[in-house]
């Protein structure tokens with residue numbers, strides 16, 4: 001979306017068939033139905049068909065997430081369908097969308113955020129309710145280096161074990177009496193949308209755990225050269241979520257992080273109170289994988305452009321992320337990130353994953369070339 005201000009919401013005329021692409025996990029389908037229901041309400045004469053598929057990240061449930069390079073493991077095959085015009089829009093968990101999208105793809109809308117916090121779920125029947133009351137040596141199941149690094153910083157007496165798979169799979173692994181896990185950490189948003197909020201024993205937020213960039217938000221990806229679908233999805237955008245998410249994504253883009261780098265954020269939209277204008281309150285952290293080193297930062301920055309008088313500026317939102325990232329790099333975040341990137345898993349599994357990503361990215365590059373040739 002290229003607006004210099006946050007999008008307005010005007011219903012779009014319907015009467016056509018639109019195809020929505022999505023992953024096939026239960027959570028992805030729930031999120032896709034949220035988007036479809038909102039589109040149907042705004043365009044009652046239009047038809048919306050859903051195309052679901054398993055992506056690289058869904059198929060390979062074994063490789064640890066940090067072994068995957070780019071964050072494209074949840075999105076690339078769907079973006080190929082988008083560029084091939086097999087689908088007209090894709091519904092993603094925003095946190096799974098790389099901060100750099102393939103040429104020809106843009107974010108068309110970001111819906112109102114569900115609770116962005118992380119949530120603690122104890123093994124069924126556990127007497128424990130919080131991280132504080134877990135005995136030393138208790139095992140926390142998470143595949144997220146972001147979650148693991150921050151937890152180890154505050155709870156060095158606890159242990160981490162990988163726990164991959166979709167939400168249902170991870171809960172099943174947790175409750176298996178044979179599994180080593182005392183608890184797992186998941187996004188509250190996924191649990192709430194799946195009707196599993198009763199499993200949450202504690203919510204985790206700053207200073208213990210800053211959530212992932214884009215966590216809790218639903219992103220709708222479209223083709224950059226598709227004004228009709230751009231107008232179709234624009235009314236779904238929730239402006240405070242949109243601007244906060246853009247600032248978070250720009251922070252990660254500037255730090256050149258990805259899903260396998262421990263970057264945590266918390267943002268809050270502060271509405272114009274007649275004196276201070278619209279602002280974003282951002283907290284952000286970068287941690288070493290073992291939690292022994294971290295850079296943490298917090299500030300409240302303006303969203304209205306004083307020079308031009310523009311309110312709710314998209315550019316200002318991204319400037320917030322860029323400025324906060326620059327400050328973190330000045331405070332040593334770059335050294336932490338470089339150490340992590342140098343230590344990326346170079347084992348045979350990582351090589352296999354890199355080969356698969358290259359294969360899919362090569363297919364994507366050919367698609368983009370074909371599309372550009374057809375438009376000349």
Ligand SMILES: NCc1[nH]cc(CCC(=O)O)c1CC(=O)O
Pocket residue numbers: 074093094095096167185186187188189190214215216217218
């Ligand atoms: N690929 C993991 C993923 N992507 C989106 C969600 C939950 C929904 C959200 O945060 O928006 C999850 C599960 C989790 O982190 O617990």
